[in-house]
Amino acid sequence: MELGYLTKAGHYVEVDSFGRRTICKALRIDESKKSTEFLGVSRSIEALGQVQVTVWLHRNGWANPGERILGRSRARLYRTRTGHYVLGGSWRRIKGMTADAYYWRPRPSVWAPFLWRGKFPDKATKLFPPGRKRPFVLRFLDQTVTGSRREGRIVELLGFELKDFSQFVIGKLSAELEFEDEASAESFAKSFPVADDRGKLDTAVSVDVGRDKRLAATRREKLTLASCISSIIGIPSLIALLTIALHLPSSDTLPLLEISTVLAVLAIPSVFRYRRRLRSEIRDLRMKWPTEYFRRWTSQFPLRSGALIATLKELNVTLDPTMIDMRPLQNFLQRLPPDTFFGALALDISGYLAHAFLQIVGRGARFNWRPEVGTAEPVLVLDEAYLSINFLNKVRNIWISKGKEELDHWLWNGARVAEDRLALQPIALGFMKEVNQLPQLHDDLRNAIPISLSKQQRMGEHIYRVTWIRKSPFDIAWTEIEKPPPGWGLATIAAIPFCSDTKTLEGKLEASSPRSPSREDLAIVRFKSNDLVPLGVLLHNYLEVGPAYVKRSDQLELKIIAAVEEAQVVTPRMRDLQSQVRESIGPKNMGQGIPMDSQAAFMGRIVSISETANPFTGIPLWRIGIDFSGFNLDVLVRKDKCGGNPQPGLFLAGTLWLVGDLLPSEPSPPSEYIG
The missing domain is CATH 1.10.287 (Helix Hairpins)
Incomplete structure (x- = not known):
């Protein structure tokens, strides 16, 4: 339930109970033609007769007396499919409007639509004050009316006021409509629930801001x-x-x-x-709007997509939730005039785009919403991919600036970036100076793919392409899979770094569970001289050996590289102080008794040291030979991430992850690669 007035062109200007005026050129009312137009879709309105209307603001709930914000005025009542309009009298009947127009004249007189950025095309003086005879508007959707009460020819409606057409309640209002006869009043009141107990209604509806007029000044x-x-x-x-x-x-x-x-x-x-x-209420509004609304909106994501599809259907835009096809949506936004921008709808469209984006990325990508600095607008963030996207900016770009880039391609490109960066997790071996340089590494690798050796291979019903991006002895095996629409034809599923200058170790597959249930290319191996504890090994050459490796019961030979991102040198004295800690290596993340990934926690005695460097970045590395009570393993550690100076006889502790090339012994039957 909101108050406002019409401009000379018939556009609606909302006047909230705080006195703020907001232009809404998305809505136009033509009383002469008995029609309304919302975002280019025209619908007729039905005249219900003449009424006398008065509106009150109830700061302390409907059970307490209200403060009149619209003086008693003669007006005309109209019905739409989802609500009602009351038009008539003069806009000056709204409390405070005359003083604002002819004396105080605060600036800006009329605010741009919610979530609009930049300068609005129309000057404020063109919108306020309007013409002398322009009518006020009382607009209420039936769903915002919580109760009614009729006494003879008078019907009282109890409703709540929403901020900028959003689901943010800023006040409780009541409107008294006096009809010309009791029959009309009775017929009108039947459309609304009866308000038997105002106190119960007060508990059912909460206002999101305090409405205390007292000063809250320092x-x-x-x-x-x-x-x-x-x-x-x-x-x-x-x-x-x-x-x-x-x-x-x-x-x-x-x-x-x-x-x-x-x-x-x-x-x-x-x-x-x-x-x-x-005033306390103004300060409370500034503190909570729109931050609290954005927080509530993100908590309801993506449940709002269904309501958006229904809303767009009313606007003659048909979206198929089973198909990610944004062409109808883009055509709709492109043909709308820029000044009809409607913030609440734009925000819901941005949520629909975010939902489609996550569907394309797949993998159950972990995400969260964070407020943008300065505007508090919700931004979708994928921390593991170092990626943040403001989908609302894209909607504004198409609606207001008429950006020409195809929305589908924009989504596909963004999803491919997310897929690539997620596939690069985790990556060590000094391919990045800092972990936040993942975007730069991704760009460098993408640029190197066209000039690198590639190979296509069919496995089961799928076709894969693996590209080796090499600077000997280091390389990254970039694996992609052909996939159906939506999105581009190839999706990155793995990017595994490796160093060919390594040792060959022997071991056997875990008999009860030879591979991880989470991904098919993670072998569970019991290494010779360390067969008490199984370890996860990410197979760098999985497409070559295929899924049949799980059937092997013979002794395996694996070229193993153990990459340590960070490690700590431990002296013998410090090691002796922790008598319960022995030289050992074991899986870091266990599930149902088996390793869930290739990470392992370790502490072992240093037996040899040499130096090398990653040729991609020039980052220096230690190559450290470690003895785990008879099980010897070479690990690569970044010098700048190694706490202390490693020397033979000292100990090294940290977390490593194991990548290996499994020497094939037999051809593999077709199977799907699980990334």
């Missing part, structure tokens, strides 16, 4: 306000007193008195505006 702000008031009153009074006390000629002091009085009168609106800013 001591400094109170002193500022007091000094302004004192200056306005005191300076003219002081001049008058000095004139009388000192018997000064009035001809000399009168001009000064007149100037100071005029300046004081002109300053009065500024004082009132400053005092209004200090």
Whole structure:
């Protein structure tokens, strides 16, 4: 339930109970043609007759007396498919509008639509004050009316006020409609639930902001306000007193008195505006809007997609939720005039795009929503991919700026970036100086793919392409799979780094579970001399050996590289202080008794040290031979991430992950690669 008025062109300007005016050129009402137009879709409205209407704001709930914000006025009542309009009288019947128009004149007089960025095309003076005879509008959707009560020809409606057409409640209103006869009143009241107990309705509907008019000012702000008031009153009074006390000629002091009085009168609106800013309700609104609404919106994501599809269907835009096809949506936004931007709808469209984006990425990608710095607008963030996307900016770009980039391609490109970066997790071996350089690494690797050796291979019903991006002895095996629409034809499923300068170890597959249930290319191996604990090994050459490796019961030979991102050198004395800790290596993440990934926690005795470097970045590495009570393993550790100076006889502790090339022994039957 909201108040407003119509401009000369018939566009709706919302006037909330805080006195803020917001233009909504998405909605146009043509009373002469008995029609409304919302975002280019015209619908007829049905006239229900003449009424006398009065509107109150209930700051302390409907059970308590209200504050009149629309004086009793004669108007015309209309019905739409989902609500009602009351038009008539003059816009000046809304509380405070006359003073704003002809005396106080605060700036800006009319605000741009919710979530609009930049300068609005129409000047504020064109929208306010409107023409002298322009009508006020009482607009209420039937769903915002919580109860009604009829006494003879008078029907009282209890409803709540929404901020900028969103689901953010800023007030409880009541509207009294007096009909010309009881029959009309009775027929109208049947459309709404009966309000038997106002107290129960108050508990059922919560207002998202406090509506306390009292000042909530700091001591400094109170002193500022007091000094302004004192200056306005005191300076003219002081001049008058000095004139009388000192018997000064009035001809000399009168001009000064007149100037100071005029300046004081002109300053009065500024004082009132400053005092209004200090009211508790204004401060509460600034603190919660739109931050709280954005937080609520993200908590309901993606459940709002269904409601959006129904809304767009009413606007003659058909979206198929089973197909990610954004062409109907893009065509709809492209043909809308920029000044019809409607923030609440744009936000829901951005959520629909985000939902489609996550569907394309797949993999159960972990995400969250974070407020954008400065605007608090919700931004979708994939931390593991170091990727953040403001989908609302894209909607604005198409709706307002008429961006030409195809929305489908934009989504596909963004999803491919996310797929690539997620496939690069985890990656060590010094391919990045810092983990937040993942975007730069991704761009470098993408640029290297066209000039690198590639191979296509069919496995089961799928076709894979693996590209080896090499700078000997280091390489990254970039694996992609052909997939059906939506999106591009190839999706990255794995990007596994490796160093061919390594040792060959022997071991056997875990008999009860030879591979991880989470991914097919993670072998569970019991290594020779360390067969008490199974370890996960990510197979760098899985497409070559295929899924048949799980059937092997013979002794395996694996070229193993153990990459350590961070490690700590431990002295023998420190190691002896922790008698319960022995030289060992074991899986870091276990599930149902088997390793869930290729990470392993370790502490072992250093037996050899040499140096190398990653040729992609030049980052220096330690190659450290470690003995785990008879099980020897070479690990690569970044020098700048190694705590202490490694030396033979000392100990090294940390977390590593194992990648290996399994030497094939037999051809593999077809199977799907699980990334």
